[in-house]
Amino acid sequence: MARTIQSLERAAAMLRLLAGGERRLGLSDVASALGLAKGTAHGILRTLQQEGFVEQDPASGRYQLGAELLRLGNSYLDVHELRARALLWADDLARSSGESVYLGVLHQQGVLIVHHVFRPDDSRQVLEVGAMQPLHSTALGKVLCAYDPVAHSQLLEAEREAFTVRTVTALPDLEGVLDLTRARGWAADVEETWEGVASVAAPIHDRHRMPVGAVGVMGAVERVCEEGELRAQLVAAVRDCARAVSRDLGAGRF
Amino acid sequence: MTDAHMQGPFIAAIDQGTTSSRCIVFDRDGRIVSVDQKEHEQIFPKPGWVEHDAKEIWTNVQEVVAGAVEKAGITAADVKAIGITNQRETTLMWDKNTGEPVYNAIVWQDTRTDALCKELGRNVGQDRFRRETGLPLASYFSGPKVRWLLDNVEGLRERAEAGDILFGTMDSWVIWNLTGGAEGGVHVTDVTNASRTMLMNLRKLEWDDRILSSMEIPAAVLPEIRSSAEVYGTAKGGALAGVPVASALGDQQAALFGQTCFDQGEAKSTYGTGTFMLMNTGDEPVQSYNGLLTTVGYRIGDQKPVYALEGSIAVTGSLVQWMRDQMGLIKSAAEIETLASSVEDNGGAYFVPAFSGLFAPYWRSDARGVIAGLTRYVTKAHIARAVLEATAWQTREITDAMTKDSGVELTALKVDGGMTSNNLLMQTLSDFLDAPVVRPMVAETTCLGAAYAAGLAVGFWPDTDALRANWRRAAEWTPRMDADTRDREYKSWLKAVERTMGWIEDEE
Numbered sequence: 001m002a003r004t005i006q007s008l009e010r011a012a013a014m015l016r017l018l019a020g021g022e023r024r025l026g027l028s029d030v031a032s033a034l035g036l037a038k039g040t041a042h043g044i045l046r047t048l049q050q051e052g053f054v055e056q057d058p059a060s061g062r063y064q065l066g067a068e069l070l071r072l073g074n075s076y077l078d079v080h081e082l083r084a085r086a087l088l089w090a091d092d093l094a095r096s097s098g099e100s101v102y103l104g105v106l107h108q109q110g111v112l113i114v115h116h117v118f119r120p121d122d123s124r125q126v127l128e129v130g131a132m133q134p135l136h137s138t139a140l141g142k143v144l145c146a147y148d149p150v151a152h153s154q155l156l157e158a159e160r161e162a163f164t165v166r167t168v169t170a171l172p173d174l175e176g177v178l179d180l181t182r183a184r185g186w187a188a189d190v191e192e193t194w195e196g197v198a199s200v201a202a203p204i205h206d207r208h209r210m211p212v213g214a215v216g217v218m219g220a221v222e223r224v225c226e227e228g229e230l231r232a233q234l235v236a237a238v239r240d241c242a243r244a245v246s247r248d249l250g251a252g253r254f
Numbered sequence: 255m256t257d258a259h260m261q262g263p264f265i266a267a268i269d270q271g272t273t274s275s276r277c278i279v280f281d282r283d284g285r286i287v288s289v290d291q292k293e294h295e296q297i298f299p300k301p302g303w304v305e306h307d308a309k310e311i312w313t314n315v316q317e318v319v320a321g322a323v324e325k326a327g328i329t330a331a332d333v334k335a336i337g338i339t340n341q342r343e344t345t346l347m348w349d350k351n352t353g354e355p356v357y358n359a360i361v362w363q364d365t366r367t368d369a370l371c372k373e374l375g376r377n378v379g380q381d382r383f384r385r386e387t388g389l390p391l392a393s394y395f396s397g398p399k400v401r402w403l404l405d406n407v408e409g410l411r412e413r414a415e416a417g418d419i420l421f422g423t424m425d426s427w428v429i430w431n432l433t434g435g436a437e438g439g440v441h442v443t444d445v446t447n448a449s450r451t452m453l454m455n456l457r458k459l460e461w462d463d464r465i466l467s468s469m470e471i472p473a474a475v476l477p478e479i480r481s482s483a484e485v486y487g488t489a490k491g492g493a494l495a496g497v498p499v500a501s502a503l504g505d506q507q508a509a510l511f512g513q514t515c516f517d518q519g520e521a522k523s524t525y526g527t528g529t530f531m532l533m534n535t536g537d538e539p540v541q542s543y544n545g546l547l548t549t550v551g552y553r554i555g556d557q558k559p560v561y562a563l564e565g566s567i568a569v570t571g572s573l574v575q576w577m578r579d580q581m582g583l584i585k586s587a588a589e590i591e592t593l594a595s596s597v598e599d600n601g602g603a604y605f606v607p608a609f610s611g612l613f614a615p616y617w618r619s620d621a622r623g624v625i626a627g628l629t630r631y632v633t634k635a636h637i638a639r640a641v642l643e644a645t646a647w648q649t650r651e652i653t654d655a656m657t658k659d660s661g662v663e664l665t666a667l668k669v670d671g672g673m674t675s676n677n678l679l680m681q682t683l684s685d686f687l688d689a690p691v692v693r694p695m696v697a698e699t700t701c702l703g704a705a706y707a708a709g710l711a712v713g714f715w716p717d718t719d720a721l722r723a724n725w726r727r728a729a730e731w732t733p734r735m736d737a738d739t740r741d742r743e744y745k746s747w748l749k750a751v752e753r754t755m756g757w758i759e760d761e762e
Contacts, residue, residue, distance in 0.1 A: 080588035084675040091695045091728055095285055120695060120726040127729055129677050 010034065011044050015053065015065070024062035077212045077249070079105055082204070083115040086245045090117045090215065093241040097234055099219035100125070101241075104133065104140035104201075105212065106151045109158040111140045119219065134193065136160045136174060137167050139201035140214040142187035146178040147203045147211035167192045186239055188230050191221055198224040200235055202242035207250030215242050262332035265709045266322065266494060267701040268315055270340040270424045271505065272361065275314040277322035278701040279333070282714070284724040286698060287328075290321030297358060302365040305358035308346050311424070312431050320493040330494045335485075336432070337501035337708030339508035339700050340424040343450045345399035347410070347475065348427070350420045353436045357407050359424070360399045367398040374398060374469065386462050387452050388539060388548025390617075396423060397452035401469045414475050421475040423447045425502040432499050433487035440487040443477040444502035445559060449550040454479065456539045456548060459559060481553040482507070483707040501707035503552060505700050506530045509670060510562060511552050512703030513694060514725045516718045519662040522699070523649060525673035527575075529567040531649065533656045533664075534560060544655035545615035554710055554718075563659055565614040565652035569607040570645045571673050576607075577641055583634050591678045594638040601636030602627040604750035605644045612754060615655040622757040626750040642679045646686040647747045653687060666690045670699045685735035686744070695726035 013034055018025060025033075031041035045063055048054040052068030086103055094101045094117040103115035111133040118125045135141035135155050144151040160169040168174055181187040186202045201216025217224070217238055224234060264287060269276045276291040292314040297305040319336075323329070343362035348355045360366070371391040375382050380390040389395055400421050404411045413419050422430065425447050430439040448454040448461075453471065455462040461476055480486060485498045503511060506524065510532045513522040518536035523529060532551065539548050539561040551562035569576075571587070578584050584593055604626045606612075611619035625637065653664050666689055673679060674693050684691040696702050709715045 078586065078589050078592050080591040080676070081586055083677070084588045084672075087675045088697060091697065092285070094728065095283075095695055095726065117695070117728045118726075118730070120728075122727075125727075125730070127731060 007044060010036065010040075011048060014041075014044060014048065015069070018054065018063060018065050024057055024060065024064045026060075026062050030063065077206055079112075079114045079213075082213055082245075082249075085248045086115055086204075086215065089241045089244045089248070090115060093215070093217060093237055094118070094120055097217045097219075097237050099217040099224065099234075101215065101217055102128070102133075102140060102199075102201075103204075103213060103215050104138075104144070105214075106135075106144050106148060106154070107132070109154045110135055111138060111144060111214075114213070134158075134161070134163075136169065137163055137189060137193040139187045139189040139199040139216045139218075142177060142181055142189070143201045143203050143214035143216070144211065145174075146181035146187065147205075152178070163193050164191055164195055166190065186235055190225060190230070196221055198230065200224070200230055200238045202239045204242050204249070205246045205251040209251060212249070215245060262328060263334045263714070264326065264328060264332055265335050265337060265705040265714060266319065266333050266497070267337045267339065267705040267708070268319060268428060269505070269508075269701045269704065270311060270315060270338070270428055272341040272344075272363075275311060275318050276701065277315075277318040278698060278705070279322050279326045279328070280702065280705045284696060284702055284706070284721075286696065288322045288325035289698075290318040290325060292318050292321075296361075300366075302368075304361040304364040306344065306361055308348070308355045308359045308427055311359070312427065315428055315431075316492055323493045330489075330497055333494055333497050334714045335498050335500040335708040335712040336489060336494055337503075337701075337704030337706075338425050338428055338499070339503050339505050339704035340428065340447070342423065342447060342504040342506065343394050343396050343399075344424050345396045345403070345421070346424070346427050347400065347403050347407075347414075347419055347421050349413070349418055350441070351418060351436060353431070356410055356413075356419065357403055359427075360403070362394050364399070365393045367393045367402050370398050370402060374401075383452055383462075383465055383468075385541070386455050386465060388449065388456050388541070389452050390547075391452070395450055395452040396421075397465070397469050397471065400451075400453075400471050400475070404471065411472075415472050417474045419475050420477070421471075422477050423451070423504075425504075426477045429486055429499055429502065432489045432492070434490040437490070441477045442480045442486050442502075444480055444482045445550045445553045446482055446504040446507040447502060448477075448479045450504060456550065456561070459550070459553075481555050481557075482511075483552070483554045483711040485711055498708075498712055500709075500711035501704050503704055503707055506532055506564065507550070507552055507562070508701070508703030508707075509699045510534065510703065511706055512696070512699030512701070513668045513670065514706075514718070514722045515551075515668065516560075516722065519660070519665065520668070521653070521656070521664055522668040522670065524699075525570055525645070525669060525671035525679075527571045529570040529645065529649065529671075531565045531567075531652050531656075532562045533564075533660065533662070535563055535660050535662070536560065540660050542655070542659045544658050545617050546652070546655050546659060547614075552707065554707070563656050565655060567645070567648045567652065568613050569609050570648070571671075573605075573607045573641055573644060574673075576609075577638065583638065588675070590638050590641060591676050593635050594642050594678055597633070597635040597639060599636075600627075600639045600643055601632045602629060603632045603636045603640045604747055605637065605640035606747075606750050606754050607641075607644055608751075608754040612751070614652055616751070616755075618755050620756050620758040621754040624750060624754050626753055627746070642676070642682055643686075643743075643747075645673070645679060646682045647744070649683060650686045650744065664689050666692055668692050668694065670694065670697055680729075680731045681734070684731040684733050686740065688733050688735075688737070688740060690733070691731045692727055693729045695728040 104111035199218035521533035
């Protein structure tokens with residue numbers, strides 16, 4: 001049998017105990033019900049309380065289940081909520097960068113575009129909301145794979161097509177790209193998906209610091225890059241936008 | 255690039271709205287530099303009555319102006335002009351010697367003048383002043399509210415006739431206070447706000463003596479009617495002391511201006527709790543025979559005035575809120591799209607939210623809401639879809655009325671407001687209208703319109719072409735529905751609308 005972690009088993013037992021009725025339990029009730037020393041029980045309860053799984057009534061000092069537990073079951077962020085929160089910031093990013101802006105989330109081994117702001121010139125453009133982009137080659141996809149473990153595992157299973165000569169398809173190389181993405185906080189795609197097109201993207205986090213999506217700009221490589229490198233100002237604008245949306249979703253400053 | 259917009263000069267716009275007052279600082283490209291906002295109390299003394307404390311509002315306006323200037327990190331010297339936009343029709347009277355309001359501001363939604371409006375209609379009915387003012391006798395408009403105050407505030411009529419009392423909509427109140435209040439404040443209103451009082455002649459753009467005497471309102475209380483874009487005076491004191499106050503526009507007209515609907519036939523629709531659609535009809539007022547209002551769109555300096563047709567939908571965003579709060583079918587407003595997207599169509603269900611009767615173009619107060627076409631097959635997802643379709647069909651009904659009245663076909667609809675983040679709704683709108691739906695890059699079109707008008711007045715922008723060049727398309731939805739489906743669906747919708755009528759009997 002695989003080794004188990006005793007303190008986690010005890011924490012689970014405590015949650016079951018507190019879920020067992022409408023009662024609020026004091027520290028000694030919990031300790032004696034589970035046959036634990038008061039100090040041990042208190043340490044576990046305090047940890048659960050910090051995570052929001054348990055709440056302590058300020059008047060009586062008794063413990064009950066926390067609101068966080070309820071949220072866990074149905075806490076995924078609605079993508080339309082994400083779009084509504086991102087609208088203002090995405091508009092501003094398009095205006096300041098002069099390029100089109102995309103907001104993507106993980107969906108069926110790819111990136112689902114949930115919001116698209118046109119490039120602010122008078123050219124004819126088609127709304128791409130609902131379109132899919134590949135995970136392994138686009139800036140949005142790389143950001144999702146770097147920050148979201150589920151996206152990362154899907155990347156391993158997905159077919160990784162070489163769209164251009166610059167597409168990175170070998171896993172060890174891709175892992176290197178994702179390490180770099182995590183280290184600098186943004187990802188790039190310079191002609192790896194479409195010839196002549198480059199993009200930059202950064203992660204959006206929710207209030208639990210969970211990665212919920214990515215936002216990025218995309219445009220002609222001649223405008224987006226300067227001497228073979230992505231323009232630093234553009235990278236800064238994308239990261240500012242991602243942080244602003246994250247803040248609106250309740251993520252702290254980071 | 256990112257920081258280019260932090261260099262001045264700037265225009266500050268004050269939006270004195272129904273629930274809050276805001277100040278936004280804009281740069282020359284029309285980009286937002288900073289925002290500050292403060293809500294004020296909604297006072298409900300009796301059922302149907304809604305009031306605001308005008309002194310609280312003025313305090314809030316001063317605070318948000320200071321707040322926005324501070325957040326932008328600028329000084330009054332960097333600001334070229336102040337523009338004003340405001341909740342329309344809300345009515346205030348105050349003592350010109352002390353600056354003290356004689357009563358709370360009576361808010362546009364307040365229905366206390368219902369009976370008075372019927373009485374004022376005499377044997378003619380609600381269209382008694384329509385030819386002159388473009389408006390039906392309804393409780394929204396300011397004139398009857400002024401009359402109510404004169405009749406009900408002790409001693410007010412005598413003080414008004416003695417010339418001690420001023421009347422104004424919220425633009426007048428803010429401008430009077432900004433420019434010095436009891437110490438030399440200017441008492442003005444603009445043509446768009448004046449066109450909602452029911453006291454102004456639409457063609458002459460002057461107070462109408464016959465209506466004033468019918469409503470028994472002394473001319474001494476009235477502000478001077480000015481254009482929407484000219485320097486009324488300069489701010490005395492406060493964070494923007496010395497800056498010219500250079501525009502005033504009612505909120506919906508400001509949005510029309512901010513959306514740069516400067517050509518005849520251009521229209522905008524603002525999707526919030528309710529929806530307001532305005533179409534530019536050029537320099538002639540168009541009388542409506544299809545239940546729309548005729549109003550002034552804007553007037554720049556001494557140029558010709560531009561008129562508009564207006565249609566409003568009472569229940570749009572509030573229907574989504576109703577689904578969330580009363581029905582509990584969704585947890586947040588944005589989720590309506592998730593739920594509605596889980597099915598291909600409405601499953602045969604149609605939702606007509608005539609919660610307080612049918613408004614434009616029907617005006618049937620005996621109607622109440624229905625959900626029609628229910629079968630065992632219909633799920634909550636179909637109802638969610640019907641909710642979004644209701645907003646789209648009601649927009650279609652108003653555009654049809656506008657086309658009939660003006661003879662101008664809608665080429666594209668410019669949209670703004672909170673509901674424009676709903677992609678399915680915007681696509682449905684385009685499908686039902688059979689016209690492109692376009693969202694601009696700055697969502698704050700109301701404040702932007704006030705800023706534009708003020709900037710024009712002081713030469714910050716040379717002309718409306720320069721403003722048009724600032725307009726950026728953020729998204730566009732094009733029709734994907736075939737004509738047969740659209741016609742069939744529209745017929746079903748109209749059948750559902752019919753079923754709402756006559757529900758309330760013995761309407762008095």
